[in-house]
Amino acid sequence: MAATAVPVQSRGDLVLADPASPVATVPAAPQILVPATLSTTLDSRPLDLSPLAGPLAKIAQIEAWLGTELIEREEATRVALTALLSGQHAAFIGPPGTAKSLLILLLAQAFDLSKFITLCSPHSKLEDLMGPLRLSQLPHDIYERLTNAYMPASQLVFLDEVFNLSGSLAQTTHRLMNEREFDNGNRVERAPLISVFGASNQIPQTPDSAAFLDRFSFRLWLGYVSRTNFPRLMALYANRPSSAVLRVLAHNMPIFASQHGLLTLAPPPVTLGQDELFSLMWAAAHIPIPQSILSTLDKLYDDLAGKGIYVSDRRWRQSQDALRVNALLDGRGIVTNDDIAVYTNMFWTTREQRVTIAQVVERLGNPLAVAAVDKRDQAKTAYDAAIAAQADTDLDSGRKMNATVEALGKLKETAQSLEALLAQAQQQAMNPTKIQRALDAVQGWRKELSEYVL
Structure with missing residues (x-):
């Protein structure tokens, strides 16, 4: 993945071509393409993405594959990928049977990441998320958990029916989701967490669950497939064996299932390795946001405030990463007005707000x-x-x-x-x-x- 341009000045993690060149370039990097430190000042020129042609092609294949596996879920797919590549969290909300869980389960297959998937309920306990106590340490007065294969040790987390968690249990995830740290006994563990995906049948109504929703930078409402695309939905599954039957056979006859290649989920066309994912995240973090886009965001702020929609400083800052990732997924090394569309699924707390934000965003962005x-x-x-x-x-x-x-x-x-x-x-x-x-x-x-x- 070495850059072809001849470097003449260094920014520590990106190498810039001749100042007259219209693009910044990605330099040669070790196996996992993440530098020890990231620069604090970005170049204003578009980032040259050509060294990342391979990973970009794979992520495009994954996005296209999800678009064929899930009817009318192109927007949800883009939201999920944007959340993952920006290291943020996303909540998918909608009535039962709208492929919220299926989307995340399919997505999880396409990435070589450690995963934790669980169904939440009002009766969920701390050990259900963070792991059981290490009994061998209790006699030594050490209150430590076995976190392997649980949320603190996983890179991709899916919490189904996420807003069923009690307020106190949801609160315990705060530091893990925000700082990627977990207090385990008398030490603090660094968590490899990249993204938490949540699914729920309804928008949170209680103060505790509404506060939990605020930790999800992205939130998307999913409805049922439209009448127009209903024939596509039926045709898609009419041409496949019953997934319910396959699941029963796979669980009851594992040897038979292995011999005959029984799959309960459609396999992805490609799998994105960790080095490829991290290289894309690294590049996205360095995609410049031009002054013209910042001016558009000023207008967006005023328009939303004029309609009574106020967004925290933290969420505005996080939104810039989403702009960069959306540009990356579109194959661009610089943010443009097209990327403003990401705000449609970032700032709302009610469905009515989502409609209002979408109208404002479309008018400003495109x-x-x-x-x-x-x-x-x-x-x-x-x-x-x-x-x-x-x-x-x-x-x-x-x-x-x-x-x-x-x-x-x-x-x-x-x-x-x-x-x-x-x-x-x-x-x-x-x-x-x-x-x-x-x-x-x-x-x-x-x-x-x-x-x-x-």
Whole structure:
């Protein structure tokens, strides 16, 4: 992973190319690509990510794989990866059966990390999370726990139904989640923890659980798969053996399961090693945030405050790491307006706040996408009116035809406007995804209405 540029000045952990060069470069590094110290001042030029082409390709494969395994969970997948690569924590909230647990279980397979997974309840005890007492030490008045294979010794932690934990038990995780330290007997253990993922069926309501939610930098609401993608969901699992049956066989007939390769979870296409993960985290920590983005964050602060949404200084600081990781996952060595989208899943405490934050973030981060959604909604109104006319038994065929032709004209005009926005977004290097989705929706409505005039 040696950098190809000739270094002329050093920042301790990054080597900068000639000052006239438009990019900073990642230097040669040992097996685990993490320096002893990180620099305190970043270069303003984009970071050259080419030495990390291998790990970046793997993480892209993992993200794409999760997108095929989980319907309508692309945003949740990006949140999970961003949390992991920024060393932060994420909570996934939504009704039962929305693939919250499945997402994390699949994600855990793709990373070569020590893992701790448990189901929380109001009756969970300290030893369920931190490990049992070391009985051999009790006669010596040493109150020490066997932490191996428990939360203090794990890199990736998944707490299912996380907000079922009692307030006192949740409080014991505070130092571990924040400082990565655990008081064990008469000594302090350094914890290798990278990220804690939590899942819950509901947004916390009690003061204790709400305070616990604040330790999760990311929080995402997951609903059921839409009617549009329901056929995809059914087709995905119709082409596979029953996972419930496979699990029963694997647990009751382990030799048979091993011989026949029975898997209860789909295997990832690749596995990201620790050295690769840490090299990506190292690079992300050094991706610059331009002054233009800081100015946008000033506007975001004012807009949110104007709507009664206030965010702690700590959360604002943490959010910058999310910006950098999102840029890395998109293959960019510098933060741009597209990365502002991460704030949609960082600052809310109610679903109503999430909607408000999403609207503000989209307007500041990608105004072209906001314009596209508005145009799509206007086109949907015309489409709905035409469909209603076709279903109206009081209208004659001529009036139905006129309503459909009028709607088709509106949809054609909207499609042309969206194509122009798409070209503008590509020219300005803005994320075109929402514009493309809006265009696809309008084209689909055009095709459907065209069948009435053929």
